[in-house]
Amino acid sequence: GDSVTQMEGPVTLSEEAFLTINCTYTATGYPSLFWYVQYPGEGLQLLLKATKADDKGSNKGFEATYRKETTSFHLEKGSVQVSDSAVYFCALPGNQFYFGTGTSLTVIP
């Protein structure tokens, strides 16, 4: 069945460090792919998405490229800020939305 495998956390980085959070998926066909972010005390909100292979989604300095050949959708940011501290979820739509386990990111000044 459809599923998402996401890099385990937690991740702690210094401000301005480079971030990568790995996400791979198993799905029938070529679905859209999403990254959601959850800030402390809040619900999830869409960070970025890609609707087809080779698409790059981007938002707030974050990027992810839909790689069909490696079935991956890794999240990257070149220079993280303290305000990026949150939990990040990779997600795949299907009969239900399939979410990864979440990766907690803490950025220290």
Add this chain to the structure above:
Amino acid sequence: KAGVTQTPRYLIKTRGQQVTLSCSPISGHRSVSWYQQTPGQGLQFLFEYFSETQRNKGNFPGRFSGRQFSNSRSEMNVSTLELGDSALYLCASSLERQGGTGELFFGEGSRLTVL
């Protein structure tokens, strides 16, 4: 445009009681889904409602139920509460049924604590 509204935001119950949570979707959205979020299990799908009909259901016991009204507002009910039901319950709405390319819009959640 108002977002997804969930009430109550926080509640405390004791074992054996029941609870009803409410969700008002974004205006025009006809699909409402519910998720349970716990530290150990992550996000788990409970059910999806579309046009007042349950379209899909996750692997939860029958104590968990829901419904959707003609105005797309949704409620979920948990009966005979157990300690393990303590969680953040998230509601999400979307324009179309899940399975398409549309995104989910989440509320801030209802945090349930069972004592």
